[in-house]
Amino acid sequence: MTTPTPAVPGLDLSPSPAAAPMSRMLVAQTLLELRLTLRRGESVLLTLLIPLALLLFFSTVDVLPEGSGPPIDFLVPGVLALAVLSTSFTGLAIATGFERSYGALKRLGASPLPRGVLLAGKTLAVLGVEVLQVALLVAVGFALGWNPGGSTAAGVSMVPATLLLLVLGTACFAALGLLMAGALRAEATLAAANGMYLVFLMLGGIVFPLSQLPSAVARVAELLPAAALAEGLRDVLTGAGMPWAKVVVLAVWAVLAGLLAARTFRWE
Template identity: 70%
Template sequence: MTTADAPRTTAAGRRGPAGSGLLDLRPAPGAAGRARMFAAQTRLELVLTLRRGESVLLTMIIPVGLLAFFTAVDVLPSGSQKSVDFLVPGVLALAVMSTAFTGQAIATGFERSYGVLKRLGATPLPRSILLAGKTAAVLAVEVVQLVLLVAVGFALGWDPAGGPGAVPAVLALVVLGTAAFSGLGLLMAGTLRAEATLAAANGVYLLLLLIGGVVFPLSELPGWLRTIAQGLPTAALSDGLRHVLADGSGPGARPLIVLAVWAVASLALAARTFRWE
């Protein structure tokens, strides 16, 4: 074969010998660009999340059900506040926790147990893109959750304070809360067996639901338990959102500091201890 007969590559595709007019169908493997890998992994994570019935129950149906039930029965000691005005910020915090912590911990734990993460590690997909895709999928689900809960809240008579000026504070709290809960979820999924992760994640979810200021004010807890609860990310997120959306004030320094400390500590520890198989 002369130089003129050698295969040529053009922008339209790989072609056969010069003058043959035929496409060269030999495989040409290679990794896609990082942007394409990120988009594909995010789409895959989101589709898998929405296909899991238990995940949809945890992230969508339970928060909406709690909001509707406790608004209807009106048994909460919320003082002069309407129940719905007290409940919506707490249930928004619960929605973030259910997606970023409980759902992610359980899903990642079983992916690790089944060897999915080990096999993905053998592909050109970088681990940073894998984690970024998981995080982006979590944020996408949270957007759907927040829109749904806000719509249900308005339908139940919610009257938020703060107006459009509250949006930046709410976004800051949600992002910090997502980082904190994601770190805790990955820490649990990367160190425990899948079955233990399932039990522990659901147990922690129930505990934080009860003492995290979601449906009951922290002031109703015993003094020692209230002190512990105030240092938890769920209480920090629900209190911060309540300050902004119910009281019309800023989130306050304590919720932001608590969430930031949990986010930095949990993500650093998860990165240090996470085992991929």
């Protein structure tokens, strides 16, 4: 018969179970998600470099149609929408799809971490990356001569409506991303998320206006969340008033995709 081997010093295996405080779990989960996101090269490319490159390219190469004001006024809202789209939709969907296929979500499901805290951690990480993106894009925009509202006071007054649209857009795209990642295989999610990114980029009024599209296509595109977010931000940041129709489009997409994702999401 085996005799119990003495435990290694510092490794007391005797039971002492207790979950960490909720706040500590949330901080740990958020920081892990943030670190992993910023470590993925393709995710940094997608979330930081592509929006930045589009902003620089289209603001210096004159390919935009005449008569719609300075190109930078058109571009900054567009790339802000693209930043939200890439982080909360494409990046989140791909990462979640692979986490699911590697059993990370199942593993955490067997830990004291409540699902709500897991989702909150993911959300905070997405918002954290978006803060980085927005700061970078707005700073570059200013450097390129962007001056929303024509004065600092006018610019500041646009902040609340801008934040509302950014948060609503994040909720909407995150729900769509999780809907995909929770139902499809990781490889299928990867392909579909990139495909939809391209569709949203072209039909989203991001680097060229919807008016450039054939009118039938434009009418469909107006109902897609990418255009609602990009044009909505543009309305706010060019002083055209609060775009309530676009807010409704985003909200409807967010609720529908959210409900569907909650019903269909498979953790394994």
